[in-house]
Amino acid sequence: MTCHVALSCADCAICFADSQGTSRDTESHGSQKIFVGHDFSIGIAGSGAIGFLLFEHLRRAVDASLVDANNLREFVKDFLDDEIQPHMIGNIQFITATPDSSGSWIQIYYPELFKNFSSRETFGSIGSGSEFTNRTFNHSIALGYGYKWGTAATSFTMAMELMAAADESLTVDNLYMVSICKGGRSYLLGDKNINPPRFAIQKTRENWPHISQKYAEIKAISETIISERRNAYQNVGNIADGTLTTGDVARLSASNISIASNLVTLDQKLTDFFKWRDSL
Amino acid sequence: MNEFGGNVMSNNIRAIDRVGSGFPPDEGERLAETLISDNRLNWDALDIDLRGCPAGLLISAFFNAFLQKIHEDASEHFEQAKAIKWQTDFPFQEKNVAEWIARFKPQATA
Numbered sequence: 001m002t003c004h005v006a007l008s009c010a011d012c013a014i015c016f017a018d019s020q021g022t023s024r025d026t027e028s029h030g031s032q033k034i035f036v037g038h039d040f041s042i043g044i045a046g047s048g049a050i051g052f053l054l055f056e057h058l059r060r061a062v063d064a065s066l067v068d069a070n071n072l073r074e075f076v077k078d079f080l081d082d083e084i085q086p087h088m089i090g091n092i093q094f095i096t097a098t099p100d101s102s103g104s105w106i107q108i109y110y111p112e113l114f115k116n117f118s119s120r121e122t123f124g125s126i127g128s129g130s131e132f133t134n135r136t137f138n139h140s141i142a143l144g145y146g147y148k149w150g151t152a153a154t155s156f157t158m159a160m161e162l163m164a165a166a167d168e169s170l171t172v173d174n175l176y177m178v179s180i181c182k183g184g185r186s187y188l189l190g191d192k193n194i195n196p197p198r199f200a201i202q203k204t205r206e207n208w209p210h211i212s213q214k215y216a217e218i219k220a221i222s223e224t225i226i227s228e229r230r231n232a233y234q235n236v237g238n239i240a241d242g243t244l245t246t247g248d249v250a251r252l253s254a255s256n257i258s259i260a261s262n263l264v265t266l267d268q269k270l271t272d273f274f275k276w277r278d279s280l
Numbered sequence: 281m282n283e284f285g286g287n288v289m290s291n292n293i294r295a296i297d298r299v300g301s302g303f304p305p306d307e308g309e310r311l312a313e314t315l316i317s318d319n320r321l322n323w324d325a326l327d328i329d330l331r332g333c334p335a336g337l338l339i340s341a342f343f344n345a346f347l348q349k350i351h352e353d354a355s356e357h358f359e360q361a362k363a364i365k366w367q368t369d370f371p372f373q374e375k376n377v378a379e380w381i382a383r384f385k386p387q388a389t390a
Binding site: 221228 | 303338
């Protein structure tokens with residue numbers, strides 16, 4: 001089973017994918033479900049055979065500078081026309097992140113239903129876990145603590161929180177691969193147990209132990225923020241029956257300060273990661 | 281070794297041996313309780329190793345609950361508890377812990 005969550009921020013897009021591979025009889029972990037080009041990211045849900053073949057084609061095309069964010073959608077549609085039997089088209093879904101001046105970086109493509117990619121959005125999710133992430137996303141907005149347009153740290157944390165909703169549905173795992181598109185570049189990072197990504201460029205494959213080490217700290221900061229938020233929601237919960245105390249408010253304030261401070265730390269860590277990755 | 285994996289008269293504690301997977305405030309209290317009930321503990325220059333604990337456990341509520349419990353049940357050790365040296369997996373956690381402990385103000389319990 002699969003889950004992808006993608007969120008735009010003011011000047012970037014963050015895409016998360018689980019790494020669970022499931023067949024009729026077996027379950028495996030560590031599958032690469034995101035491909036990153038120089039300036040784009042594409043995720044697959046459904047048939048691994050179709051998705052991995054696309055990744056092979058994409059890797060060759062990226063190496064030959066034949067595909068970028070501008071022609072990615074046409075590349076995918078041509079690939080389906082040329083390589084995949086029409087009756088198998090329903091077995092694959094795509095989610096992409098490509099730069100957009102309005103800040104809506106995310107598009108989804110269901111080739112079984114549509115001939116073209118969706119309109120641009122700031123949020124998207126595909127795969128079996130998307131039912132849970134979409135509900136969580138909409139529910140959090142309805143309750144007033146949903147996604148706020150912000151920095152890479154805000155989107156990274158929200159995307160991870162949404163992935164946890166799918167993880168808790170028991171259909172996907174929590175070994176994540178993450179792509180970040182920013183400043184005309186795309187970056188791949190993820191769990192050390194997804195090792196090494198088969199369809200990544202050579203520098204990413206060679207440096208995966210270092211990348212996954214840096215990801216571990218980035219993920220830990222994000223987990224701290226998510227846990228602070230959950231604790232804050234629990235503290236404010238007493239308002240439901242009008243029993244909120246000054247102690248609850250004090251704890252809420254402590255969480256608020258901690259979340260703000262850790263979001264700054266996370267943004268700095270992500271900036272450090274981009275600089276380090278660009279220097280390789 | 282004592283029952284919690286610490287040395288006799290030790291001031292080196294592995295937190296992961298003393299906490300569970302509950303809510304951070306509950307686990308912070310639990311850590312405090314195990315220290316308070318450990319009569320072989322040397323409270324001077326206490327060193328607590330948080331490495332291996334889930335990042336989501338180590339939030340402000342964990343440390344606030346820890347210090348609050350010490351303040352309520354073993355106030356004679358409160359200043360020593362504030363001076364505990366915490367070892368963490370990542371530098372950002374060390375910075376967080378220092379800030380949370382510096383900001384902590386005991387809540388009135390009466």
